[in-house]
Amino acid sequence: MKIAFTSTGTGWDAKIDPRFGRTEFILIYDEEKDELTSIDNRNIVNIAHGAGPKTAQIIFDQAPQVLITGNGPGGNAAGVLARMNLKILIGAAGMTINEAYEAFKNNKLQQGGENA
Amino acid sequence: MKEIVIISGKGGTGKTSVAAALASVAQNIVIADCDVDAADMHLILKPKIKHSNNFYSGVKAKIETHLCVSCGECERICRFNAIIHTSGTYTVNPLDCEGCGYCYNICPAGAINLVEQLVGQYFLSDTKLGSKLAHAQLGIGADNSGKLVATVKKEAKISAVRNQIDYILVDGSPGIGCPVISSLSGADFVLLVTEPTRSGLCDLQRVWELTTTFKIPAGCIINKKDINLLISEEITQYLQKNGIYLVCSLPYDNDFSQAITTGQSLVEYNPSKWKQLFVNIWKTITKELI
Numbered sequence: 001m002k003i004a005f006t007s008t009g010t011g012w013d014a015k016i017d018p019r020f021g022r023t024e025f026i027l028i029y030d031e032e033k034d035e036l037t038s039i040d041n042r043n044i045v046n047i048a049h050g051a052g053p054k055t056a057q058i059i060f061d062q063a064p065q066v067l068i069t070g071n072g073p074g075g076n077a078a079g080v081l082a083r084m085n086l087k088i089l090i091g092a093a094g095m096t097i098n099e100a101y102e103a104f105k106n107n108k109l110q111q112g113g114e115n116a
Numbered sequence: 117m118k119e120i121v122i123i124s125g126k127g128g129t130g131k132t133s134v135a136a137a138l139a140s141v142a143q144n145i146v147i148a149d150c151d152v153d154a155a156d157m158h159l160i161l162k163p164k165i166k167h168s169n170n171f172y173s174g175v176k177a178k179i180e181t182h183l184c185v186s187c188g189e190c191e192r193i194c195r196f197n198a199i200i201h202t203s204g205t206y207t208v209n210p211l212d213c214e215g216c217g218y219c220y221n222i223c224p225a226g227a228i229n230l231v232e233q234l235v236g237q238y239f240l241s242d243t244k245l246g247s248k249l250a251h252a253q254l255g256i257g258a259d260n261s262g263k264l265v266a267t268v269k270k271e272a273k274i275s276a277v278r279n280q281i282d283y284i285l286v287d288g289s290p291g292i293g294c295p296v297i298s299s300l301s302g303a304d305f306v307l308l309v310t311e312p313t314r315s316g317l318c319d320l321q322r323v324w325e326l327t328t329t330f331k332i333p334a335g336c337i338i339n340k341k342d343i344n345l346l347i348s349e350e351i352t353q354y355l356q357k358n359g360i361y362l363v364c365s366l367p368y369d370n371d372f373s374q375a376i377t378t379g380q381s382l383v384e385y386n387p388s389k390w391k392q393l394f395v396n397i398w399k400t401i402t403k404e405l406i
Contacts, residue, residue: 018302022266048173048261049294071330074297078329090331093302112331 002064003029003104005097006072010038016100018070018093021052021077027097028062036097052077060084068092068100068109078113088113117276118304118406119269119284121332125319127154127290130339131309133372133382135287136160137394140245140383142402144282147243148272149251150299151289152236152260160381163241163249171238171252173263175215175230177208183227190219190228238264240271248275260289262298269299283402290319292326300327305406306334308360312347320351324358334360335405337397341365361405363397 006023008015017023026039039062044054056077059067067086070093072078081088090112092100103109122138124131136157139147149157177198179190184206191199191206198212199219208219220228235258241249250272252264265288272284288299300306306327310320320336327334336355341348348365355362375385382390 019266020301022262022298022301045266046263048263051262052297070302071332072301073329074301075326075329093304110331113329 001031001066002062003031003066003068003101004059004062004064005029005067005092005100006069007038007097012036012098012101013096016068016070016092016095016097020069020072021055021074023055023069026055026058026062028064029097029101050076053080056080059086066104068104069112071112073113081113086113087111117273117282117284118402119273119286119302120305120307120401120406121286121288121299121303122307122309123288123296123299123323123327124290124309125292125321125323126310126313126316129309129311129316130337130366130372131290132156132287133376134307134309134337134339135285136381137383137390138398139243139247139285140381141391141394142247142283142285142398145247145285146272146276146279146281146283147247147249148268148284148286149249150260150265150268150295151287152252152254152264152268152295153289155251155253156376157249157287158241158251159379160376161243161245161249162379163239163243163251165239165241167240168237169239170234171236171254171264171267172232173235173258173261174233175217176210176213176233177215177217177219178229178231179206179208180227180229181205181207183225185225185227187224189222189224193218193222236264238268238271240275248272248279248281250275260295262294265289265295265298266301269302292322296323296326300330300332303330303332305401306332307363307401308334308336310336310338310351311340312338312344312351314347317347317351317354321354324360328358333405335363335401336360337363338365340368342367363400363405364393 005027006017089109091110236254238252
């Protein structure tokens with residue numbers, strides 16, 4: 001399974017970025033390959049409007065099965081993500097990527113995104 | 117550290133009056149004025165600017181005349197008629213350019229650059245209350261954006277972390293657009309300030325629909341409750357149905373406009389009437405609702 005995180009850094013010790021659209025990095029953990037890769041999202045942080053849908057497009061292209069974030073995504077971004085088979089989990093603000101992954105495995109995260 | 121965002125949907129409900137009053141009674145906060153189109157916290161908080169930074173946003177096309185081959189392609193495709201030429205020299209009229217980048221992409225000579233625009237400044241300041249204020253000022257014709265709200269909030273956050281401050285109080289903008297979405301992103305609590313008018317309720321509903329996509333706990337203050345008791349009742353029922361905590365209702369009061377006219381918060385203007393009330397509101401939010 002592939003799991004995406006919104007992150008302020010590139011490693012397991014980085015903190016979850018509580019923002020979705022303007023997250024600094026997107027980390028993808030591929031459980032089968034046991035491989036953590038990072039996507040630099042800072043050029044999207046820099047655009048004036050519509051950051052959410054653009055970040056959603058990147059998530060869409062990466063095609064993870066799970067997204068772990070702070071409290072987003074907003075309506076437009078959620079509309080993009082609703083087109084893929086993605087479980088959105090929220091409430092991971094303040095955790096490291098590692099802690100968020102553990103929380104996910106122990107079903108400690110809240111389900112998000114179903115309002116879209 | 118917790119982020120509390122104050123929004124209203126409709127403008128003119130008393131959002132900033134409430135924000136300034138809370139700022140007067142709350143200890144241990146950094147204030148972020150994210151209503152940059154109509155920033156007014158600084159009128160009350162009298163900030164002394166400590167750090168200022170330039171804010172760049174958006175692009176406009178610029179033709180490098182020494183590379184231009186005067187083919188006229190840019191002028192032909194520009195749907196904003198922003199390319200002007202006099203005797204074979206092509207230039208961009210910055211007032212008409214929307215920064216779409218079409219000309220940049222089709223120029224056969226590679227003579228067009230997209231240049232980032234300096235549209236304003238953002239600041240970190242000391243206020244007369246002792247707390248810090250993150251705020252911004254835009255140039256003429258520049259508009260607030262999700263990026264600017266994110267920038268101001270980030271400035272507030274850095275200051276809060278550095279000074280071990282527990283709360284960031286964000287004065288958000290009206291509406292439900294990009295700046296509001298950006299102010300909600302990453303927030304821990306939303307305080308909705310509404311008024312009992314048809315548009316007050318309608319805009320409350322729209323902004324609540326937006327808030328629910330973020331799953332943030334919310335409370336509401338009904339301001340000027342007594343100007344329409346029927347709609348006040350409708351709002352109360354709406355709040356109940358949607359699990360929004362009714363923090364309090366406030367009567368219509370001339371102190372609101374008088375306080376702002378004299379550059380004070382309600383608490384400063386008439387402490388015997390307002391101080392304890394806003395102390396209680398702040399307590400309710402920070403102790404019970406977050």
